[in-house]
Amino acid sequence: MPRLFTGIEIPPDAVAMLTGLRGGLPGARWIDPENYHITLRFIGDIDGRTAHSVAEALDRIRRPPFDLTLSGIGVFGGRKPHCVFAQVAPAPQLSALQAEQERMMQMLGLPPDPRKFAPHVTVARLKGVPASAVATYIEARGGFRCGPVRVERFVLFSSRSGSGGGPYVVEEAYPLEG
Incomplete structure (x- = not known):
């Protein structure tokens, strides 16, 4: 049984900038940089x-190709942070692509994704890292900015169940044209 999700791959120049965020958070x-992506729809x-x-x-x-900008650093988990990510600046084309995929998955009988779409690129997973250390890390790197990043395709990824961070395999690629 495959574990699938759709996403956008991160091009090499943006990967290079994202790797600069590594370190400084014990x-x-x-x-792994080869696993950087923006999840559009988790299928399961x-x-x-x-x-x-x-x-x-x-x-x-x-849908036509479009540009994205990575702007800022964020964290999921509040007082118990579990993930550090690069934020994706709002982009109507990205939201429309994600919404279309969500509608398609529901038409196929899959349950709605319970999470609100919050486009991001996960750079680190955290377990037991104090919120104060995360706040210091974000303060030092909060001005991160990368882009524009050209999006010319989206992909269907597979992953191992419970792996939480890769490796991800591109099963199919879908070009954006027009």
């Missing part, structure tokens, strides 16, 4: 037949 588990563990239907549905998406 106890952080840094994401599904059977092969449903996976085939998902791949076919995604192939019907027709």
Whole structure:
């Protein structure tokens, strides 16, 4: 049973800038640069037949390429931080692409994604790292900015169940055209 999600790959020049965020936060588990991505829709563990239907549905998406900007550093988890990420600046084209995928997945009978779409690139996972250390890290790197990043395709990724950070495999790629 594959564990699938859709996302946007990060190009090499942006990966190079994101790797500059590594370090300076003891106890952080840094994401391997080859696994940097922006998740559009987590699909989950599904059977092969449903996976085939998902791949076919995604192939019907027709949208033009667009640009994104990474701007700022954030953290998920509040007082118990569990993830440090690079923020993605608001982009209507990105939101529209994600919303279309969400509608398609629901039409295939998959449950709605319970989380509000918050585009980001995870750079580190945290466990037991004090919030004060995370605040100091973010204060020092909060001015991070990268872009524009050209988005010319989105992909269907697979991952191992419970791996939490890769490795991710591109199962299908879908060009943005027009």
